[in-house]
Structure formats: structure tokens, C-alpha cells
């Protein structure tokens with residue numbers, strides 16, 4: 164089976180079994196991924212956090228774009244974690260990119276305890292629209308607190324439901340459509 168096919172099947176299966184948590188049945192495509200990772204300079208050598216890595220569609224592109232960066236990603240679905248780890252090893256990114264099996268909430272709460280420097284970028288595909296108001300509020304607060312001063316939170320969604328919530332927590336926000344993705348999406352860029 165080709166890598167592209169196994170990626171799609173893994174995600175389709177996750178989407179069918181846990182639709183609310185997965186937020187779709189196809190991984191993000193290149194137009195959306197390009198918009199998501201564009202603000203991270205190719206020469207960036209710091210820490211990037213990715214929340215909800217799924218099959219690693221974005222993680223792999225990000226690792227290729229920023230060879231000097233350290234990427235710490237989390238994914239709540241342990242079956243998807245197995246697939247992403249395999250793909251990262253095949254691509255030769257094992258070591259520079261770490262994937263942890265668990266929730267974004269847990270990872271964000273542990274970052275301080277790991278003694279890590281605050282990241283300049285938090286990139287997320289978590290389906291906020293399916294989480295419920297209080298959970299979204301807590302997650303956005305944790306992201307805001309975790310980011311370094313001037314750092315950027317980048318989030319894609321398939322609706323504008325959480326635009327107000329994001330604007331309420333970040334000084335500068337921008338919303339950009341990604342019409343060529345299926346399904347169409349918007350990308351939020353929110354600067355601390």
C-alpha cells in the first residue's frame with residue numbers, strides 16, 4: 164500500500180469511528196497546509212508545538228520546511244499516533260520530531276514542567292467546534308499562556324464559530340480562507 168493511501172485510510176477510519184474528535188474524514192491537503200506553515204520561517208531553529216497531528220500530513224511538511232526546528236506534536240488517537248511515528252521514521256525525522264500520544268490539554272500543562280523554552284509557534288488542527296464552550300475556553304487559555312511573547316498560534320477550522328473566542332485572547336488576529344481545501348477551511352493567525 165502506498166504511503167498516501169495508508170494515510171487516507173488511517174484518517175478515514177478515525178473519522179468514521181470518532182467523528183467528533185477527528186473533525187473530518189480526509190487529512191488536510193497541500194493548499195491548507197501551505198497556509199498553515201507559511202508564517203514559520205524556513206530558518207527557524209526554535210520549538211514548534213503541533214496539537215492534533217492526525218496522520219502527520221502537516222507535521223511532515225513542517226519538518227521538511229524547517230530543518231533546524233524542533234517539533235513536538237501530540238495526537239489523542241493512539242492508532243493515528245502509531246501511523247505518524249512510522250511515517251516520520253520512514254522520512255528520517257525520528258529524533259528531531261517527537262510525537263506524544265495524548266491530549267493537547269495534557270501536553271500544554273506539561274510543557275512548563277519539561278523545562279522547555281516557550282514555543283514561538285503553536286499549530287493546531289483540533290476541531291474546536293466539536294469541543295464545547297468551556298473546553299475551548301480552557302484550551303485557548305492554555306495555548307495563550309504557553310506561547311512565548313510575540314509568538315503565533317495558528318489554527319484551522321471549517322467554520323467561523325470560534326473566531327470571537329480567539330480574538331478575545333490574542334492581541335492581533337487574522338482570518339484567511341483556504342477555499343481549495345476539501346472541505347473548505349479558514350486559518351486563524353493569532354499573535355500573542
Ligand SMILES: C[S@@+](CC[C@H](N)C(=O)[O-])C[C@H]1O[C@@H](n2cnc3c(N)ncnc32)[C@H](O)[C@@H]1O
Nearest residue numbers: 184185186190191215216217239240266267288
Ligand atoms: C481535523 S484533524 C487534523 C489532523 C492533521 N493536523 C491534518 O491537518 O490533517 C484533528 C486531529 O486532532 C485530534 N484531536 C482532537 N482532539 C484532540 C485533543 N484534545 N488533543 C490532541 N489531539 C486531538 C484528532 O484525533 C485528529 O487527529
